[in-house]
Amino acid sequence: MSRPSEDQLIARYLAPLATAPGADGLTDDAAVLPEGTGDLVVTKDMLVAGIHFFPDDPPGLVARKALRVNLSDLAAKGARPVGFLLGLGLPPDWTEDFLADFSAGLALDIAAFGCPLYGGDTVKMPGPLTLSVSAFGRASRTVRRNGAQPGDLIVVSGTIGDGALGLGARLAEREPGSAPDWLKLLAPEHRRALAGRYLLPEPRTGLAEAVAAHASAAMDISDGLAGDLAKLLKVSGVAGQVTLADIPVSDAARAALDLDPSLLTTMLTGGDDYEILATLAPAAWAAFKAAADAEGLPIAVIGEVSSGEGLEVIDAAGQSIPLGSGRFEHF
Amino acid sequence: MSRPSEDQLIARYLAPLATAPGADGLTDDAAVLPEGTGDLVVTKDMLVAGIHFFPDDPPGLVARKALRVNLSDLAAKGARPVGFLLGLGLPPDWTEDFLADFSAGLALDIAAFGCPLYGGDTVKMPGPLTLSVSAFGRASRTVRRNGAQPGDLIVVSGTIGDGALGLGARLAEREPGSAPDWLKLLAPEHRRALAGRYLLPEPRTGLAEAVAAHASAAMDISDGLAGDLAKLLKVSGVAGQVTLADIPVSDAARAALDLDPSLLTTMLTGGDDYEILATLAPAAWAAFKAAADAEGLPIAVIGEVSSGEGLEVIDAAGQSIPLGSGRFEHF
Numbered sequence: 001m002s003r004p005s006e007d008q009l010i011a012r013y014l015a016p017l018a019t020a021p022g023a024d025g026l027t028d029d030a031a032v033l034p035e036g037t038g039d040l041v042v043t044k045d046m047l048v049a050g051i052h053f054f055p056d057d058p059p060g061l062v063a064r065k066a067l068r069v070n071l072s073d074l075a076a077k078g079a080r081p082v083g084f085l086l087g088l089g090l091p092p093d094w095t096e097d098f099l100a101d102f103s104a105g106l107a108l109d110i111a112a113f114g115c116p117l118y119g120g121d122t123v124k125m126p127g128p129l130t131l132s133v134s135a136f137g138r139a140s141r142t143v144r145r146n147g148a149q150p151g152d153l154i155v156v157s158g159t160i161g162d163g164a165l166g167l168g169a170r171l172a173e174r175e176p177g178s179a180p181d182w183l184k185l186l187a188p189e190h191r192r193a194l195a196g197r198y199l200l201p202e203p204r205t206g207l208a209e210a211v212a213a214h215a216s217a218a219m220d221i222s223d224g225l226a227g228d229l230a231k232l233l234k235v236s237g238v239a240g241q242v243t244l245a246d247i248p249v250s251d252a253a254r255a256a257l258d259l260d261p262s263l264l265t266t267m268l269t270g271g272d273d274y275e276i277l278a279t280l281a282p283a284a285w286a287a288f289k290a291a292a293d294a295e296g297l298p299i300a301v302i303g304e305v306s307s308g309e310g311l312e313v314i315d316a317a318g319q320s321i322p323l324g325s326g327r328f329e330h331f
Numbered sequence: 332m333s334r335p336s337e338d339q340l341i342a343r344y345l346a347p348l349a350t351a352p353g354a355d356g357l358t359d360d361a362a363v364l365p366e367g368t369g370d371l372v373v374t375k376d377m378l379v380a381g382i383h384f385f386p387d388d389p390p391g392l393v394a395r396k397a398l399r400v401n402l403s404d405l406a407a408k409g410a411r412p413v414g415f416l417l418g419l420g421l422p423p424d425w426t427e428d429f430l431a432d433f434s435a436g437l438a439l440d441i442a443a444f445g446c447p448l449y450g451g452d453t454v455k456m457p458g459p460l461t462l463s464v465s466a467f468g469r470a471s472r473t474v475r476r477n478g479a480q481p482g483d484l485i486v487v488s489g490t491i492g493d494g495a496l497g498l499g500a501r502l503a504e505r506e507p508g509s510a511p512d513w514l515k516l517l518a519p520e521h522r523r524a525l526a527g528r529y530l531l532p533e534p535r536t537g538l539a540e541a542v543a544a545h546a547s548a549a550m551d552i553s554d555g556l557a558g559d560l561a562k563l564l565k566v567s568g569v570a571g572q573v574t575l576a577d578i579p580v581s582d583a584a585r586a587a588l589d590l591d592p593s594l595l596t597t598m599l600t601g602g603d604d605y606e607i608l609a610t611l612a613p614a615a616w617a618a619f620k621a622a623a624d625a626e627g628l629p630i631a632v633i634g635e636v637s638s639g640e641g642l643e644v645i646d647a648a649g650q651s652i653p654l655g656s657g658r659f660e661h662f
Binding site: 022024027028029030031032033039040041042043044045046047048050051052073074076077079085086087089118119120121123124125126127128130132134136137139142144145146219220222235 | 355358359360361362363364370371372373374375376377378379381382383404405407408410416417418420449450451452454455456457458459461463465467468470473475476477550551553566
C-alpha cells in the first residue's frame, strides 16, 4: 500500500482547508490568529475511535462532529467561530481514502461555519484514530455557567434526547440483533433521524450573539440536560424547576417515547445533545426569541430558576421525576 | 484500584495549574485568553507514548516535554508564551501517582515559562498515553520560515545533535545490551547529559524578542539541523553554506564524536534539538548577540545565505559533507 508522506498528506488534504492568511497554508510551525474585537474564547475537545465515535462511522462525519462539538461549546459561551487547530492521530491502518473523505467532510463545515483550519499536528498513533480539536471564537461577552439568578427563565435550543436515542439507533444499525424492542418497532425514517443526530450534531452558532447579549448563564448540553442543568444551577448557587411537558422533543423521539415511556430517563440524562442551555431574565426573553427566530433556530422556555438548591423536573401529575445520577459519565 | 472520577481528577491535578483569570479554574467548557498586543500565535504538537517518548519516561518530564516542544515553536516565531490547552488521553492503566507526577512536572514549567493552563479535555484512551498541547503566544512580529535573504547570516542557539545522541543514550539506559560501542565507552556524565537533553529540551523562550526584532526567517530545529535548514532555504528561495567547524557542539557530543566520528550524520540529521535556527542581516548580528548574551543564551553564526538553491555543509578540508535525505522523518 502506497501512502503519502506526512508532508504530502498535509499538502494534499489539510493545506486546502487552511485558507486564512495567518495559517500560511500550513507551511510553518505556527499560525497567527486574526485581529478581532471582544473576548478570544478557546476550547478543546478530544474524540477517540471506540470511545466517542464508532470506528466505522463515516470519516467525513467523524471529522465534522469533532469540529462541531467544539463549535457547540463556543456558541454556548456566546462566541462566533474564528478558526481551529487539528491534532490528528492516525492509526496503523489509515488509508488515503479515509483522509480524502475526512478532509472533504471537514471542508463542508469549515465553509458552513466560517471556521478555517489554522494548523495542528499529524502523528502516527499505535492505537485508535484520535482527534484533538482546539477551537477559537470571539464573543462580545463570554457567558459563564455561574450567572443564573432566581427568577430567570431556563431555555434550551432545538430538541432534547435525540443524541442519546441516536446512539441506540446507531448501535442497532451496526448490530441489528442487539436492537431493543422500541428500535425494532420505530419507523425507519425516525431511526435514521435519531442516528443522524448522533452522528452529526448541530452546533447552535447562530445563537451565539443572542447568548452573549441576553443570557445570564449558559453551557452546551453534552452530558444530558438533567445533569448539565444541575451543574449550572449548582455553580450559580440557585435551584431550578423544569416542566417536563415544556421540554422540546423531536417527532422521532416522541415516537420512540410512545413505544417505550422508560426512554425518558435516557433522553434527559444521556449525552450528545449539543443544544444550548441558557438562563435569562424574563425581560430578555422577547429579544432572545426574536434573535433565534431570525436565525430560524428553535428555542423554548422549559423552566425557571429559584433560590435554594437542586433541580426538579415536574411531570404532568405535578410529581418530581427521579433522575438517578442524572449525568452521562464519560470517564 | 480506586481512581478519581474525571471531575475529581480535573479538580485535584489540573485546576491548580489553571491560575489565569480567564481559565476560570477549569470550571467551564471554554476559557478566555488575556488581551495583549502583537500577533496572537498558535501552535500544536501531539506526543504519543511509544512514538514521541518512551512509556516509562518519568511522567513529570513527559508533561514538561509536551509543553516545551510547543514553547520552542513559539520562541522560533518570535512569540512569548501566553498559555496552553492540554488534551490528555489516559490509557487504561493510568494511576493517580502518574497524574500527580505529571501535573507536578507541568507546574514547574508553567511557573518557569509563565504559561498557565487555560483548559483542555481528558479522555479515556484505549491505546497509549497521548498528549495534545495547543500553545498560544504573542509576538511583536511573527517570523516565518520564508524570509531568508542572500547575504544573511545563519545562526543557531545552544548546541546541535544532543537530542539525537540523547535518544541513543536513553535507549541504552532502557536496554543496556543494545548500546553501541560509543555509548559503552562514553563517560557516564556525558551519557546522562545527552539522555537529559532528549528527555527535557530547552525551549529558547528568552530569545523570542530578539528573533522578532532581528530575524529574517526562523524555525525551531525539531527534525535535524540539515533538513530543517534545507527546508527554510527552499521556502525562502535561497541557498546556504554552513561551516561544519562553526556548528556548536556540547562537551558530551564532542566526546561521543571523538569515539565515533560517524555520529556526525546523526547529529546533523536527527531530531529533538529544539534549538532556534534563524537567518538575519549581518548588520543585525551585534544586537541579536547582545540580546542573547543578556538572557545568558548561547548563539552562534554557522554559515551564510546566498542566492541559488541547496544547502552545503563544508568540512575542515573544504569538502561538502553528504547528508542523505537530511531529515528525520516522523511519519
